[in-house]
Amino acid sequence: MVNVLVEIIATDVLIVGGGGAGLRAAVEAAERDVSVLLMSKGKAGRSGATLLAGADLTLDGRSLHEYGFPGAPNDTPEKWMNDIVTQGFYLNNQRLVEIYVRDAAKRVKELLDWGLEVLASEQRAIDTSGESIASVLLRRAKESGVEIVDDVMLVDLLLSEGRVAGALGLNLKTGETMVFRSKAVVLATGGWHKAYDPNAGSRELSGDGVAAAYRAGAYLANMEFVTFCCDIMYWPPKWRGNLFTYILHSLAGGRLLNSKGEDFLRKYDPVIVKYGTSMEWNKCFVSIASALEVREGRGSPHGGVYYEIGDTPWEDYERRVTGFYRNWRYKGIDFSELARMLRDRVPVEVGPAAEYFEGGIVVDERMRTNIRGLFAAGECATGMFGANRVAAATTEMLVEGAIAGGEAAEYAKKVGMPEIDEKQVRKLEERIHGPLKREEGVKPVELRKRIQRLAHEKLGPVRERRSLEDFIQFLEVVRKRDLPKLYTVSKSEKYNKEWIEALELENIVVLLEISARSALMRNESRGVHYRIDHAYTDNDNWLREIIVRRVGDEAEFTTKPVTITRMQPPTGIVPYWDMMKAMMLAHSDVGGHH
């Protein structure tokens, strides 16, 4: 069957993203009697970062206690907010933090009522699995009547008279474009992990929603902040990017060594090491410390450091692991080979890998962007966690997803169906078919690999002016010279990997350039943004968010004071490590990993 006409699919609310934020938004919208369609780049509920999460869901300890878990009865909203804002080095949008603290317990309780699997709990968190969160939400979305379209990539948002009119999608299996016409759109597309190698995400995360929002004229912010998960496996190839060693390190202990055999974390302030290894602060602290070892020439052959079990007797170590992960099985992976390596004291190469993107699309407390009808939720939105995330992103996606879905539905009830601008559709189709038409030029996979390597090296956990400038120059050349020359060897439109990569590269390059320019502009160190050439936190000049907007073909950068409700930030210029220590010590008396 040949379909010559572009298919137009109309819905009240279009959700882009099949992970937790998108599914939760879809459920909320569908329960308000509007038609809801969810498009997912992979299989909804079986793709995205949600599935890969360990996973814990954070909520306040008092609510957790009331739900029948030990929790922390002495917890209060004020304490939790204090902890999130200090962990974020005061760069959080405090209005969003108040919402997170207010709604987290409700959203987690709902999931429990819907059948979430509980493995364990601590003061402020329930331990479950990413699979369980995704499955519960997917089932609920189907029951609520959400229409789901899998394996469709977002090409761009469609606009009409200054408001969103839907989106253009590409069915990756058939190669057909699909026009989605909708009154409201919720972006829930997650991060842009694919810009980095190694990365801890699944393969489809290339920032398609954030880049599309930017092209449509939405504001982005905080793009310089990227959380690198520490202790991610670098080698062998089949485990590259896997976070099981991160879990092992916090669950069963062990230590990190550099190539000289030194336990390099011992060089740091004992207070920083204590908080920075026993809490999710480890992603910030250990990643920077590991990257510094590599940078100073004390790394492993594949650019990481070494993890080993240390002084812990093997029997104790193994018991702690298998108490949680029977037979060394984690998700669908049999790690008995890793167990043998650890038992025989074979050092495992681990290191930081891109895991969570604090930056993204600017939203208000109703998850609205500056474009009418366009909402964003979860990792692709920004503001909640400021400069450093310690509380769970899984809870963020639920809280923001529910608000975005509800607001989008209410908005859709009030407005008419927008017109589709056929000229925009035709122009986009012309653009995306470029790589299929070119007979020679730049190979997408080669360009992607070059970019990924440089992103890790120059826009990783440790930054400095010279390498940022080099990287920006490189990206600018790529954007202007290489992207227009991308071509595919196969001209088939059906599941053409090079074609998919060419489209993804457009997004990756624009986001990396914005991120690198923001990182260069922020000449201080704050949270996960560590500048060795500006190794201090500048509270007098930099309690500001860097905001980005497209003007013509270039990005325009401005800054705006951080949004404060209750917690007054500190003043003065403070050495970075002292600031980190102060933020750690500012934690309330509620224990646990968060």
Next chain:
Amino acid sequence: MSERKVKVKVFRFNPSTDKEPHYQTYEVPLVEGMSVLDVLDYIYENIDSSLAYYDHAACRYGICGGCTLLVNGKACVACQTPVTGDITVDPAIKSKVVRDLVYEVR
């Protein structure tokens, strides 16, 4: 140090242009700890970028099921199947092939 190579025989078929499927064999240098997915990645990245296999949303944790294939006739997830010698790779449902190793699930 001599590099060990494995032969990877791959099912190729484009239903819109090919009359029938055929096999193509690639030689891939074996690195210890390589999975079937790593081998397909190697082919795509270094030898033949026209090869189609479902990986654009692969989780690589053996849970999304997206990379389910037949390896030497046995169904498995490519990301968790180790490669130690020569292999033959087929789509899991040959009657529903979209292109090469990619097939419709429903």
